[in-house]
Amino acid sequence: MGAVIETRALTKTYGRRKSRGIKDVDLAVEEGEVFGFLGPNGAGKTTTIRLLMGFLRPSGGRARVFGFDVWRESVEVRARVGNLPGEFALEDRMTGEDLIRFFARLRGVKDLGYAHELAERLDAELERPMRRLSRGNKQKIGLIQAMFHRPPLLVLDEPTGGLDPLVQEEFLDIVEETRDEGRTVFFSSHVLSEVERVCDRVGIIRDGELVEVEPTDALVDKAFRHVRLVFDGPVDPRPFEALPGVEDLKADGARLTFTLHESPDAMIKLAAKHRLVSMEYERPSLEEVFLTYYGQNGGGR
Numbered sequence: 404m405g406a407v408i409e410t411r412a413l414t415k416t417y418g419r420r421k422s423r424g425i426k427d428v429d430l431a432v433e434e435g436e437v438f439g440f441l442g443p444n445g446a447g448k449t450t451t452i453r454l455l456m457g458f459l460r461p462s463g464g465r466a467r468v469f470g471f472d473v474w475r476e477s478v479e480v481r482a483r484v485g486n487l488p489g490e491f492a493l494e495d496r497m498t499g500e501d502l503i504r505f506f507a508r509l510r511g512v513k514d515l516g517y518a519h520e521l522a523e524r525l526d527a528e529l530e531r532p533m534r535r536l537s538r539g540n541k542q543k544i545g546l547i548q549a550m551f552h553r554p555p556l557l558v559l560d561e562p563t564g565g566l567d568p569l570v571q572e573e574f575l576d577i578v579e580e581t582r583d584e585g586r587t588v589f590f591s592s593h594v595l596s597e598v599e600r601v602c603d604r605v606g607i608i609r610d611g612e613l614v615e616v617e618p619t620d621a622l623v624d625k626a627f628r629h630v631r632l633v634f635d636g637p638v639d640p641r642p643f644e645a646l647p648g649v650e651d652l653k654a655d656g657a658r659l660t661f662t663l664h665e666s667p668d669a670m671i672k673l674a675a676k677h678r679l680v681s682m683e684y685e686r687p688s689l690e691e692v693f694l695t696y697y698g699q700n701g702g703g704r
């Protein structure tokens with residue numbers, strides 16, 4: 404099967420002033436993959452998710468989920484998608500258990516076994532009224548609600564927000580199991596480490612535009628490297644500084660550290676003219692790669 408989510412030039416502007424939401428987003432999420440949708444606050448993640456769920460009408464372009472138009476056939480879409488919205492209003496007096504039973508009736512689900520398994524694994528409090536739950540505990544109820552009927556597609560907006568680290572880990576295990584069952588997961592995040600751990604591919608959105616879509620490994624692989632060279636005596640750092648792709652060079656007598664944005668060939672040949680004691684050549688984290696798209700202060704490259 405082809406794409407589970409497919410958007411073409413999907414665009415949303417807000418209000419009469421046509422203020423920015425998202426612009427010309429072309430996206431294809433394949434069946435059985437875990438897709439991470441990355442961007443800082445205000446980049447357009449929630450807007451995209453609300454469009455996919457048919458909660459917002461596109462200003463331009465279109466989007467399909469399982470082949471259904473997300474706006475005109477939103478009932479068909481929602482029947483196949485488990486969704487955690489960015490913000491959700493929960494009935495204050497209801498307990499988590501009441502809410503799950505309510506959704507189970509709506510969806511015609513009789514067996515609540517998986518709902519209770521999820522509640523136990525996420526350490527959710529199903530017996531308390533919602534108004535007495537902390538943000539993180541409400542988030543757990545929202546996640547159970549999105550997942551307990553094992554929908555073929557999960558669309559989750561910042562699913563780990565407010566969860567403590569152990570529960571985040573458990574949630575990521577559940578995401579991996581969901582993929583093992585051949586189901587598809589699309590989630591937005593700005594926690595790069597979790598995306599690096601579970602996502603097969605990532606899309607990076609900046610100022611409403613999708614700037615990169617890559618397999619997670621490939622994105623990190625094609626990025627720069629951290630290099631640390633230690634020689635048996637002081638070396639002149641200037642020839643290293645002059646190499647193409649060398650940035651942020653720091654010299655400390657016999658020790659040079661820098662980032663390298665080109666292939667290592669010229670650097671290795673230059674280093675080999677001296678006596679090397681040790682060399683480290685390391686991939687960056689996804690977090691560091693992400694910063695190269697945004698700059699340290701959100702500027703971008």
Ligand SMILES: Nc1ncnc2c1ncn2[C@@H]1O[C@H](COP(=O)(O)OP(=O)(O)OP(=O)(O)O)[C@@H](O)[C@H]1O
Pocket residue numbers: 417418422423424425442443444445446447448449450451489
């Ligand atoms: N209802 C609205 N009316 C006007 N502008 C809006 C509205 N909702 C979002 N925007 C604008 O659209 C842009 C994208 O917002 P969106 O909420 O989709 O970003 P996000 O990536 O989900 O951010 P966050 O991580 O903060 O939720 C922002 O510039 C935001 O100010």
